[in-house]
Amino acid sequence: MQLSELLSCLDPVDVRGERQLEIEGLYYDSRMVKPGGLFFALKGEKSDGLAFVEAAVGKGAVAVVADRPCAVAGATVITVADGRRAMSLAADCFYGRPTAGIPVVGITGTNGKTTTTYLVEGILACAGIPAAVLGTISYRFGDEAFPAPNTTPESVDLQQTLRALADLGAKGVVMEVSSHSLEQRRVDGCRYDVAVFTNLTRDHLDYHGDMENYFQSKLRFFSELLAPDQAKPRRRAVVNLDDPYGSRFVAGCTVPVLTYAIDGNADITVGTVDFTVDGIRCTLKTPAGEISLKSDLLGRFNLYNIMAAVGAGIALELPVEAIRCGIEGHKKVPGRVERVDNDRDITVLVDYAHTGDALENVLNMVTELKTGRIITVFGCGGDRDRGKRPVMGAIAARMSDLAVVTSDNPRTEEPHAIIEDIRRGIEPLGLKEYAPEEIADGFEGKGWVAIDDRRAAIRAAIQAARSGDIVVLAGKGHEDYQILGTVKHHFDDREEAAAALAAKR
Numbered sequence: 001m002q003l004s005e006l007l008s009c010l011d012p013v014d015v016r017g018e019r020q021l022e023i024e025g026l027y028y029d030s031r032m033v034k035p036g037g038l039f040f041a042l043k044g045e046k047s048d049g050l051a052f053v054e055a056a057v058g059k060g061a062v063a064v065v066a067d068r069p070c071a072v073a074g075a076t077v078i079t080v081a082d083g084r085r086a087m088s089l090a091a092d093c094f095y096g097r098p099t100a101g102i103p104v105v106g107i108t109g110t111n112g113k114t115t116t117t118y119l120v121e122g123i124l125a126c127a128g129i130p131a132a133v134l135g136t137i138s139y140r141f142g143d144e145a146f147p148a149p150n151t152t153p154e155s156v157d158l159q160q161t162l163r164a165l166a167d168l169g170a171k172g173v174v175m176e177v178s179s180h181s182l183e184q185r186r187v188d189g190c191r192y193d194v195a196v197f198t199n200l201t202r203d204h205l206d207y208h209g210d211m212e213n214y215f216q217s218k219l220r221f222f223s224e225l226l227a228p229d230q231a232k233p234r235r236r237a238v239v240n241l242d243d244p245y246g247s248r249f250v251a252g253c254t255v256p257v258l259t260y261a262i263d264g265n266a267d268i269t270v271g272t273v274d275f276t277v278d279g280i281r282c283t284l285k286t287p288a289g290e291i292s293l294k295s296d297l298l299g300r301f302n303l304y305n306i307m308a309a310v311g312a313g314i315a316l317e318l319p320v321e322a323i324r325c326g327i328e329g330h331k332k333v334p335g336r337v338e339r340v341d342n343d344r345d346i347t348v349l350v351d352y353a354h355t356g357d358a359l360e361n362v363l364n365m366v367t368e369l370k371t372g373r374i375i376t377v378f379g380c381g382g383d384r385d386r387g388k389r390p391v392m393g394a395i396a397a398r399m400s401d402l403a404v405v406t407s408d409n410p411r412t413e414e415p416h417a418i419i420e421d422i423r424r425g426i427e428p429l430g431l432k433e434y435a436p437e438e439i440a441d442g443f444e445g446k447g448w449v450a451i452d453d454r455r456a457a458i459r460a461a462i463q464a465a466r467s468g469d470i471v472v473l474a475g476k477g478h479e480d481y482q483i484l485g486t487v488k489h490h491f492d493d494r495e496e497a498a499a500a501l502a503a504k505r
């Protein structure tokens with residue numbers, strides 16, 4: 001693409017140097033630059049892209065974009081107001097506007113995004129719209145999947161992936177929109193039809209600082225990115241009004257809003273509902289009429305995810321029958337309340353709960369199903385929000401008969417130090433702390449135990465379980481790795497649980 005054409009997309013403040021250049025690719029990492037590239041010098045958390053401009057030009061970049069003064073010989077220098085936003089807009093143009101003219105649903109919120117994307121994918125499929133799904137698990141169209149290093153990729157990777165998925169036949173997009181991506185303008189080049197808000201609870205405060213900043217990063221999705229647009233006439237927001245932040249999102253919206261709530265008044269509410277061990281049966285009252293549904297998803301939190309997906313379907317004006325069919329026939333989400341089969345009458349569930357709210361929801365769900373004692377294995381990620389550690393510790397210990405505290409991607413932190421942070425939330429409860437060897441043949445009273453090594457922790461939990469018990473392995477879900485230092489080692493809770501069940505005495 002000609003640089004002059006790209007310039008019209010990224011709204012430059014100043015251009016110095018040759019404009020008649022053919023741009024072969026967009027890059028934000030100097031190490032990846034190829035000849036003919038346009039390099040975006042971004043200011044990051046760890047380093048400043050300006051320091052790599054010469055390296056980029058040395059590798060063949062013919063032009064550089066920056067939002068701070070930048071001097072370099074041998075390349076056109078483009079100054080913009082916001083480098084990350086300019087990169088998003090340029091990527092949309094460069095990859096041929098992959099989100100124009102097709103339905104695009106973005107889902108944001110602390111928990112429930114991945115699950116809701118799968119439900120919306122099902123609804124779109126039933127409406128005859130085969131859609132791409134981008135999020136934590138993968139970037140996928142049908143069964144063709146690309147690995148997902150981030151939940152919401154950097155704008156250049158995002159638009160390139162959207163183009164590739166459209167070329168494979170995707171006629172719609174459902175994607176998770178993380179708060180990091182909103183803050184870093186990764187999605188500014190996406191043209192959404194519907195933006196969904198699930199909930200806002202504590203997470204990622206290592207990055208956002210406090211809940212208000214976290215909220216503000218998400219609000220941008222509804223206030224700025226969803227501004228009225230003639231090319232997207234049905235733009236709508238879908239907002240959970242039971243969440244304490246819900247009404248603030250509604251107030252910030254610049255397009256019509258469809259609200260949902262189980263407890264309060266909203267556009268979409270619950271008529272009847274029955275939660276069982278087999279799933280959810282409900283009737284929803286909606287502006288499109290009453291919808292009767294049954295789903296094999298478990299728990300009240302999944303009713304919220306269903307309502308969010310139904311809201312997206314209604315906002316897109318899809319037939320009620322497609323909405324029902326999509327919810328009832330949805331694809332299973334790997335690692336979300338996923339059962340590990342066994343013949344020992346122990347319910348083993350692998351789940352991705354890695355925040356206090358998610359853990360509380362999942363443990364509430366298993367408490368309602370309660371067939372025996374609850375044993376919960378969990379840890380907290382290293383190099384992530386430290387404040388959630390004691391909170392999760394208290395929830396796990398309070399709501400389980402035995403909490404097994406262990407490691408979950410310690411990254412560059414000392415695993416035992418993370419467990420000590422978790423301990424601070426458990427100790428005030430005054431519960432018995434078991435030594436690992438004390439639970440080798442089971443346990444009697446309520447308590448907790450710390451076992452740094454996750455494999456040993458899973459083995460101990462399953463060894464301690466008896467017929468009827470429920471073992472929840474929380475935090476890693478679909479992940480098939482454990483990150484120690486900066487190295488990813490193969491590790492899969494589902495495989496570990498199966499091995500522990502096979503080895504159980």
Ligand SMILES: CC(=O)N[C@H]1[C@@H](OP(=O)(O)OP(=O)(O)OC[C@H]2O[C@@H](n3ccc(=O)[nH]c3=O)[C@H](O)[C@@H]2O)O[C@H](CO)[C@@H](O)[C@@H]1O[C@H](C)C(=O)N[C@@H](C)C(=O)N[C@H](CCC(=O)O)C(=O)O
Pocket residue numbers: 028029030031042043044045046047048049052136149150151152153154178179180181207
């Ligand atoms: C904190 C964070 O979000 N960081 C993201 C950010 O990195 P950064 O801007 O801070 O990068 P930096 O290392 O300071 O470098 C600055 C610039 O110099 C460039 N550089 C650097 C070195 C060099 O030799 N040459 C060069 O050009 C870098 O490519 C970058 O453009 O931009 C990078 C490029 O897009 C991301 O890969 C990186 O994600 C890191 C890996 C990450 O772990 N992010 C997580 C926290 C994240 O984004 N998570 C969310 C939500 C997760 C969830 O709850 O589901 C997600 O969407 O995945």
Ligand SMILES: Nc1ncnc2c1ncn2[C@@H]1O[C@H](COP(=O)(O)OP(=O)(O)OP(=O)(O)O)[C@@H](O)[C@H]1O
Pocket residue numbers: 109110111112113114115116136151176198199301302304305335336337351352353354357358359361362477
């Ligand atoms: N609506 C919900 N409210 C609260 N907790 C939920 C909800 N839906 C799912 N959960 C819990 O949160 C975990 C993560 O769910 P899911 O993967 O759908 O969320 P996510 O928002 O995509 O998470 P991430 O930010 O890691 O991408 C689930 O395994 C479950 O324990």
Ligand SMILES: N[C@H](CCC[C@H](N)C(=O)O)C(=O)O
Pocket residue numbers: 136151354380381382384408409475476479
């Ligand atoms: N994708 C999110 C969740 C990771 C879940 C947990 N397994 C962890 O590593 O903290 C993150 O990177 O913060």
Ligand SMILES: [Mg+2]
Pocket residue numbers: 113114135136137151176
């Ligand atoms: Mg997700």
